[in-house]
Amino acid sequence: MxxxxxxxxxxxxxxxxxxxxGQKELRSRLLLDAMGHFSPIVQQARQGKKPDAVCMVVGSCAIGFPKNDSGDLIVSFTPLQNQCQYFWEAFPARDGRTTYLFTYLDADPDRPTLEMLFEDYLRLLPEYQQVSLEQLQFKRALFGFFPCYQQSPLQPQWNRILPVGDSSGSQSPLSFGGFGAMIRHLKRLTEGIHESLQVDALDRRALALLQPYQPNLAVTWLFQRAMSVGANQKIAANQINQVLSGVFKEMSALGEPILKPFLQDVVQFPALAQTMVRTAIFHPGLVLKVVPQVGLPTLLNWLIHYGNLAGYSALNPLGRSLQPWAKKLPPIPQYYVRRWFDAWQYGAGGDYLE
Ligand SMILES: Cc1cc2nc3c(=O)[nH]c(=O)nc-3n(C[C@H](O)[C@H](O)[C@H](O)COP(=O)(O)OP(=O)(O)OC[C@H]3O[C@@H](n4cnc5c(N)ncnc54)[C@H](O)[C@@H]3O)c2cc1C
Structure with a gap:
């Protein structure tokens, strides 16, 4: 632009x-749509479809907290309220301390507004950070919501138009770390876009390979479902807390190589499989409670992505070993083959080692 x-x-x-x-025209061979979640191009591509889930977030940056150089990635200290499970995040920032309250919801119109969530944030912040509101001097307030769609990453719908960043829906529906996702995929995207321009592979199908299906992203849908409750669903008030405690306990028992990539937003098959097995062995009751909560169709759908994740994890080393062969191919087939290798690598979380 x-x-x-x-x-x-x-x-x-x-x-x-x-x-x-017809206005101040700009001509180009390729349009990269980086207009975020509410990109008009994406709205047209998704044809007004309601998001499958939403994450609402409110928070602030303030000074006046007791000295604390540590951060929290995810904390929960309340049971379900208003059909919402509240999660908290905190970290030291340049201008003070940033604290967020976030919650995963369906896009039901009866859900609380951001304003209501902000009221709960201010009500619960003193308990979370052991500080009274009078002690705090707020520097700025933050609020927003992230829509997400199961049909993600969004496949290009038109020739010569490629969504990147939040518009592409390539961020995890669990962390909504779209900035981190963009950074992780930057090398893959820049190389891929460069090659697509070089060989003039700019039609919809060629561009689709730059936003490929990623099973490691698809499996996170189940976790998001397990961390939320439907607008009219009944589950025990502490069920989500108990499930998370159980799963994190097992991940922590498996050690840093399992826990750290997950906390850095990368899901890999061996880590996931080990965590699932341990959770099933040591907390069978919890697993049985989660099944009706997430629903059988979600679970069956998840099993397909889980199987695909295993497949991609097996294909990733094959793709790596075939790289020298791919470089000898003519330009167009090379473009396609290399995109598939990238899809296996990133779809299996194999980029984490880079
Ligand atoms: C409170 C909050 C906390 C977050 N924390 C994290 C975090 O800790 N880690 C992380 O990885 N991510 C985080 N994110 C997400 C991160 O900010 C986004 O994923 C990232 O900014 C996406 O970048 P983007 O360039 O794709 O889209 P955006 O940053 O949304 O940029 C889109 C741009 O397009 C412009 N635009 C839209 N429509 C038009 C139009 N019609 N014409 C011209 N321009 C237009 C917008 O003005 C905007 O500048 C957070 C987001 C929020 C709201």
Whole structure:
């Protein structure tokens, strides 16, 4: 885009795109849509579909907390309330201490508003950080919500238009760490986009391989479901807390190599399989409670992605060993083959070793 110019529309022609046609036009061979979750291009591609889930987040950066240089990735200290399980996050920041309250929901219109969530944040913050609100001096407030769709990453719908970043839905529906996801995929995307331009592989199908299916992302849907409750669903008030305590206890028993990648937003088959087995052995009651909570269709769907994750994990080393062979292929087949190798690597969480 030109600076200070809102995106109004794009026309995809056989040989290129024209952005904002009829106005201050910009012509290009490829359009990268980095307009975030609410990109107008994505709205058109998703045809107004309701998000499958939403994560709401409110928080602030403030000074006046007791000295604390540590951070929390995820904390829960309350049972379900308003059909929401509240999670907290805190970390030291340049201007003070940042604290967030977040919760996973379905997109039911009766769900609490961000304003209501902010009230609960201010009500519960003193208990969380052991500080009274009067002691705090707020520097800034933060709030937002992240929609997410099971049909993610979003496949390009048109020739010469590629969603990247939040617009592509390539972030985990669990962490919503879209910035981190973008950074992790930066090398893959920059190399892939460069090659697609070089060999002129810019149609919808060629671009789809730059936002490939990733089973390690797909499996996280079940975890998100297990950390939320439907608008009219009845589960025990402490069930989500108990499940999380059980799972994290087993991950922690398995050690840092299992726990750390997960906390850094990377799901790998061996770590996931070991955690599942240990949780099933040591907490069978919890596992049985989760099944009706998430529902059988979600579970069966998850099993497919879990199987795919195992498959991608097996294919990843094969892809790596075939790299020298792929480099000898003619440009177009090479583009396609290398994208598949990337998909196996990233879809299996194999990028974590890089
Ligand atoms: C409170 C909060 C905390 C977060 N914490 C983390 C974190 O700890 N770690 C992490 O990895 N991620 C975090 N994220 C997510 C992270 O901010 C996003 O994933 C990231 O910013 C996505 O980058 P993006 O470039 O894809 O989209 P965006 O940053 O959303 O950028 C989209 C840009 O497109 C512009 N745009 C939209 N429509 C138009 C239009 N019609 N014309 C012109 N321009 C347009 C917007 O103005 C915006 O500048 C957090 C988000 C929030 C809200």
């Amino acid at each position: 030109f600076e200070q110019t809102p995106f109004e529309g794009v026309t995809a022609h056989p040989n290129g795109v024209v952005v904002n046609p």
